[in-house]
Amino acid sequence: MATPGRPVVSRRELLRRLGIGVAATPVWVASLTALAEQQAHVHPAAVPSVPAANWVPKALDAHQNETVIALSELIIPQTDTPGAKAVLVNRFVDAVLDDADEADARAFRRGLAWIDARSSELFGVAFVRATPEQQTALLTIVSSPANRTLADRDGVEFFGAIKALTIIGYYTSEVGMREELHDDGQIFFASLEGCTHPEHGGNAPAVLPATKKRKS
Amino acid sequence: MANEVFDVVIVGSGASGGWAAKQLTESGLKVAVLEAGRRLDPSTDFTEHKLAHDMPLRGSEHPPKAWRDEQPIQKLCYQCDEYAHELFVKDTEHPYTTAAGKPFQWIRGRHVGGKSIMWARQSYRLSDLDLKAASRDGWGVDWPITYAELAPYYDRVENFVGISGQAENLPQLPDSRFLxxxxxxxxxxxxxxxxxxxxxxxxxxxxxxxxxxxxxxxxxxxxxxxxxxRGCSAGSYYSSPASTLPAADATGKLSLITNAVVSHVVLDDAGRCRSVAYVDRMTRAPREAFGKVVVLCASTLETTRILLNSSSSRAPNGLSNSSGVVGKYLMDHxxxxxxxxxxxxxxxxxxxxxxxxxxxxxxxxxxxxxxxxxxxxxxxxxxxxxxxxxxxxxxxxxxxxxxxxxxxxxxxxxxxxxxxESLARVENRCEIDKDGRDAWGIPVLRFDMAxxxxxxxxxxxxxxxxxxxxxxxxxxxxxxxxxxxxPGLAIHEVGTARMGDDPKNSAVNRWQQSHDVRNLFLMDGSVYPSSACQNPTLTIMALASRACDYLVEQLRTGAV
CATH class of the missing domain: 3.30.410 (Cholesterol Oxidase; domain 2)
Structure with a gap:
C-alpha cells in the first residue's frame, strides 16, 4: 500500500532530482542509486516486517516479560492507534536489558520485583493479575513527581526507567513511527522548504510563472 | 614497491591529506598516502539510511556493549552511537594518558577519509581579527600570514569542496564562495x-x-x-574519499597504502627525511615508505605524536623541535x-x-x-x-x-x-608517555591541559x-x-606545532615547512598559532592548499 499523500516517484525522476545524471557517475553513487531505487519502489509500498514468531526473551523470564508488556501498554495504550503491546515494546526492553551493564539490568529487575511486591501488598496479587483499575492506581502512585515517600523511592525510579524505554520503543517502532508520528520514513527529498510566513520574518511562498511550474 | 621512492609521502588520508594528495598528484608528483586504517565500503559501513527500527537498540546514543567497553572515551562523542560507532577507534587499542585531575577526551577515526567521514561539516573562514589577534590584545603570537594571503586558497578549496551559505559581508567572518x-x-x-x-x-x-x-x-x-x-553514500558532503582522493587517483600518480600505522619519520645522514616508518596494522610487520618529501596530515595530535616519537641523536627533543614548542600550546574550542x-x-x-x-x-x-x-x-x-x-x-x-x-x-x-576560542598557553601540552604503548607498540601521548x-x-x-x-x-x-x-570533546584540537617566522618559537615556517628539516611539511591543525572560534577544517584545507603550492615550486626549483 502506498503511503497516503506521497506519490511514488519514478527512479528516473528521483535520480534527476538528485542531480545524478547519466554522465560521470562516481563509484560512490552506485550504492545511492540502488538505495534511491529501493526507496522509490519498495519503501512507499513497504511490506511491514513480520515479527519473529518464535521469539523468547533473553534478559527477562516469562513472568517479568508479561509484567513489562502490561506496564508498557498502561504507559502507551491502544487508542485510535496501536499501543505499546501491539508494537512489541517488550522485545525492545528485553534487547536493551540484554545489552545493558549488569548493574543497570539488575536494578531494572529489582524494580519489576518492587512492583509485584507493592501489588501483593495492596491487592494481594502480582501486578499482571491485578485489575486494570488497580494497576492504574499503583502506577499513579509511582508516576507522581510529588511522591517523595521513602518507601516508594525504588518504584518511582523504576517507573522513570520503564517509561523512558516505552517511549523510545514505541515512537521508534515501525508502526509507532508511521501511525502515531505520521512519518513514512522518507529519506530522499529533492529540496527543503523553509519558513514561508512573512509574520515570522520569512519569505512568502514564491509564485512561479505557470510556464516554469514543475510537474509533480 | 619495496624500495620505491615517492616524490612525496603523505601521512593521513583525511580532510587535509586528501587535499595534499589531490594537489600534489595533479602537479605531476608521484605520491604515497599512508592511512592507518582500512578503506570503508559505503554500502556496508555507512548507516545514514537506516531507520531506528532497523537497529537492534533503536539507534541508542551509545555503542552496543561489546564496543561500549572498548570505547569508554569515544562513546562520549555525540556521533559515536549505535549507528556510527564503528567509525571511531577502540580506545583499548589506542590508549593515551592524562595528568592527574585533568581529563582530555581525544576523539579519533582511523580509516580512509579519517574524521572527514564523521565531521559536522560547519565551514567558516577566519579573518585578520583572528590571524592578527595577538597584535590587537597582546595575548600569544600572530599568525605569520594575513587574510589576503589565505583568501585565494579558501576560494580554491571552496570551489571544489562546495560550501553552502548566505553572504553577510561581515569583516570578522568573511564570506565563502557559496553554493x-x-x-x-x-x-x-x-x-x-x-x-x-x-x-x-x-x-x-x-x-x-x-x-x-x-x-x-x-x-x-x-x-x-x-x-x-554516519557517512554519505552519495558523497554530497565533503569527505576525502568522495572528492579529493578520487581526483588524486584519477591522475594515476597516487598510491594509497592502507593499514599503515605510522610510528616515526626516519632521517638520513644529512638530517633530511628519508622515509616514514610504519607498522602493518594486520600483521604487525615493520615497513618503510621512502620519499623525497614527507608531509604530515595525520591530525593535530597524531602529527605531534609522530614528531615526538621521531627523536634521534640529531633531534633529541623530537623532529622539527629545536624550538621546543612541539606538543605545547594545545588548544580546543x-x-x-x-x-x-x-x-x-x-x-x-x-x-x-x-x-x-x-x-x-x-x-x-x-x-x-x-x-x-x-x-x-x-x-x-x-x-x-x-x-x-x-x-x-x-x-x-x-x-x-x-x-x-x-x-x-x-x-x-x-x-x-x-x-x-581557547587561548594558546605554553603549559597546555602533550608529550610522549614513555610507559605507554598502543596496540602496535608505538609510544603514546600524555596530555596535560586545562x-x-x-x-x-x-x-x-x-x-x-x-x-x-x-x-x-x-x-x-x-x-x-x-x-x-x-578539552578534546569539541574535536577542534589545534596547535602543538605552530607556524611562525621565528625558528626559536615555532615549529614550521609560514609555508608549513619545518624550520629544522627542509623536506618535512605539516599540513593539518597542528600548525595553528591561535584557535580562533570558527570550526577549523576549512582553514586547515586552505592552508594545506597554500603549502602544497609552495612545496611544488620548491621541488621544481630543486630547493627541497
Whole structure:
C-alpha cells in the first residue's frame, strides 16, 4: 500500500532530482542509486516486517516479560492507534536489558520485583493479575513527581526507567513511527522548504510563472 | 614497491591529506598516502539510511556493549552511537594518558577519509581579527600570514569542496564562495528578526556547511536524508574519499597504502627525511615508505605524536623541535554553554526543516569592535529551531491515553550553543608517555591541559547572551546551560606545532615547512598559532592548499 499523500516517484525522476545524471557517475553513487531505487519502489509500498514468531526473551523470564508488556501498554495504550503491546515494546526492553551493564539490568529487575511486591501488598496479587483499575492506581502512585515517600523511592525510579524505554520503543517502532508520528520514513527529498510566513520574518511562498511550474 | 621512492609521502588520508594528495598528484608528483586504517565500503559501513527500527537498540546514543567497553572515551562523542560507532577507534587499542585531575577526551577515526567521514561539516573562514589577534590584545603570537594571503586558497578549496551559505559581508567572518544557502525554519526566522532589531552588531545566518545544495564536480546535491555523521553514500558532503582522493587517483600518480600505522619519520645522514616508518596494522610487520618529501596530515595530535616519537641523536627533543614548542600550546574550542527553550507562539505550525543537515550560526560579536571588560577573543553560536518529534515525551508527566494524546502536541524547540576560542598557553601540552604503548607498540601521548579563567568567563557570557536573545524572541521555558566540556570533546584540537617566522618559537615556517628539516611539511591543525572560534577544517584545507603550492615550486626549483 502506498503511503497516503506521497506519490511514488519514478527512479528516473528521483535520480534527476538528485542531480545524478547519466554522465560521470562516481563509484560512490552506485550504492545511492540502488538505495534511491529501493526507496522509490519498495519503501512507499513497504511490506511491514513480520515479527519473529518464535521469539523468547533473553534478559527477562516469562513472568517479568508479561509484567513489562502490561506496564508498557498502561504507559502507551491502544487508542485510535496501536499501543505499546501491539508494537512489541517488550522485545525492545528485553534487547536493551540484554545489552545493558549488569548493574543497570539488575536494578531494572529489582524494580519489576518492587512492583509485584507493592501489588501483593495492596491487592494481594502480582501486578499482571491485578485489575486494570488497580494497576492504574499503583502506577499513579509511582508516576507522581510529588511522591517523595521513602518507601516508594525504588518504584518511582523504576517507573522513570520503564517509561523512558516505552517511549523510545514505541515512537521508534515501525508502526509507532508511521501511525502515531505520521512519518513514512522518507529519506530522499529533492529540496527543503523553509519558513514561508512573512509574520515570522520569512519569505512568502514564491509564485512561479505557470510556464516554469514543475510537474509533480 | 619495496624500495620505491615517492616524490612525496603523505601521512593521513583525511580532510587535509586528501587535499595534499589531490594537489600534489595533479602537479605531476608521484605520491604515497599512508592511512592507518582500512578503506570503508559505503554500502556496508555507512548507516545514514537506516531507520531506528532497523537497529537492534533503536539507534541508542551509545555503542552496543561489546564496543561500549572498548570505547569508554569515544562513546562520549555525540556521533559515536549505535549507528556510527564503528567509525571511531577502540580506545583499548589506542590508549593515551592524562595528568592527574585533568581529563582530555581525544576523539579519533582511523580509516580512509579519517574524521572527514564523521565531521559536522560547519565551514567558516577566519579573518585578520583572528590571524592578527595577538597584535590587537597582546595575548600569544600572530599568525605569520594575513587574510589576503589565505583568501585565494579558501576560494580554491571552496570551489571544489562546495560550501553552502548566505553572504553577510561581515569583516570578522568573511564570506565563502557559496553554493545556495539552506532555508531557515519559522523559529529561526523569528530569532533572526529579533536579533537584527534588538541586538546591534549581531546577526543570525544559516549555517555555512560543506554540504552540496546543487551538484558540483560530479557529486550529487544533498538529498536531505539527515544524519550525515554516519557517512554519505552519495558523497554530497565533503569527505576525502568522495572528492579529493578520487581526483588524486584519477591522475594515476597516487598510491594509497592502507593499514599503515605510522610510528616515526626516519632521517638520513644529512638530517633530511628519508622515509616514514610504519607498522602493518594486520600483521604487525615493520615497513618503510621512502620519499623525497614527507608531509604530515595525520591530525593535530597524531602529527605531534609522530614528531615526538621521531627523536634521534640529531633531534633529541623530537623532529622539527629545536624550538621546543612541539606538543605545547594545545588548544580546543570551549563548548557546553548556551540556552534552550520552546516557542509556544508557533504551536500547530508544521516544521519545514525536515532533515536539514545544518543549523544556524550567530557569528562572533565580542571583541570585534570594542574590547570586552571580562575576557579576550570571542565565540559564535550554533543552534536550531525545530519541532520535537517525540523526545519531549520524556519530560511530560503521567501515562496512559491522556499522556499519549498530550505527546501529540509537539513543541517547537530552540537552542543556541556557544563555541569559543581557547587561548594558546605554553603549559597546555602533550608529550610522549614513555610507559605507554598502543596496540602496535608505538609510544603514546600524555596530555596535560586545562581551560583557564578567560575561558570560564566566556562560558558565562555565552549562557547569559543566549538566554537574553532567546527571551527577547519570546522563547518560553528557557533553560540555561553553563557547562564547559573537557578539552578534546569539541574535536577542534589545534596547535602543538605552530607556524611562525621565528625558528626559536615555532615549529614550521609560514609555508608549513619545518624550520629544522627542509623536506618535512605539516599540513593539518597542528600548525595553528591561535584557535580562533570558527570550526577549523576549512582553514586547515586552505592552508594545506597554500603549502602544497609552495612545496611544488620548491621541488621544481630543486630547493627541497
Amino acid at each position: 545556495p544557502p539552506m532555508e531557515l525554519t519559522c523559529g529561526e526566522r523569528m530569532l533572526q528578526r529579533t536579533i537584527k532589531e534588538r541586538f546591534p552588531g549581531r546577526l543570525l545566518t544559516i549555517g555555512r556547511t560543506a554540504v552540496l545544495t546543487k551538484a558540483l564536480n560530479g557529486r550529487p546535491a544533498c538529498h536531505y536524508c539527515g544524519p550525515c555523521g 570551549i563548548m557546553g554553554s548556551g540556552a534552550k527553550g520552546t516557542l509556544p507562539v508557533l504551536k500547530g505550525i508544521p516544521d519545514p526543516r525536515a532533515h536539514r543537515p545544518n543549523g544556524v550560526y550567530v557569528p562572533r560579536f565580542r571583541n570585534v569592535t570594542d574590547p570586552h571588560p571580562a575576557f579576550l577573543r570571542g565565540y559564535g553560536y550554533q543552534g536550531s529551531a525545530e519541532v520535537s518529534k517525540w523526545a519531549h515525551a520524556f519530560a511530560m508527566p503521567g501515562f496512559g491515553a491522556s499522556f499519549k494524546n498530550a505527546v501529540r502536541q509537539r513543541p517547537w524547540t530552540i537552542h543556541l550553543s556557544g563555541f569559543g 581551560f583557564g579563567d578567560n575561558e570560564k568567563k566566556m562560558i558565562k557570557d555565552m549562557a547569559d547572551n543566549a538566554e537574553e536573545m532567546l527571551k527577547a524572541a519570546g522563547v518560553q521555558d528557557i533553560e540555561r546551560e553553563e557547562d564547559m566540556a573537557p
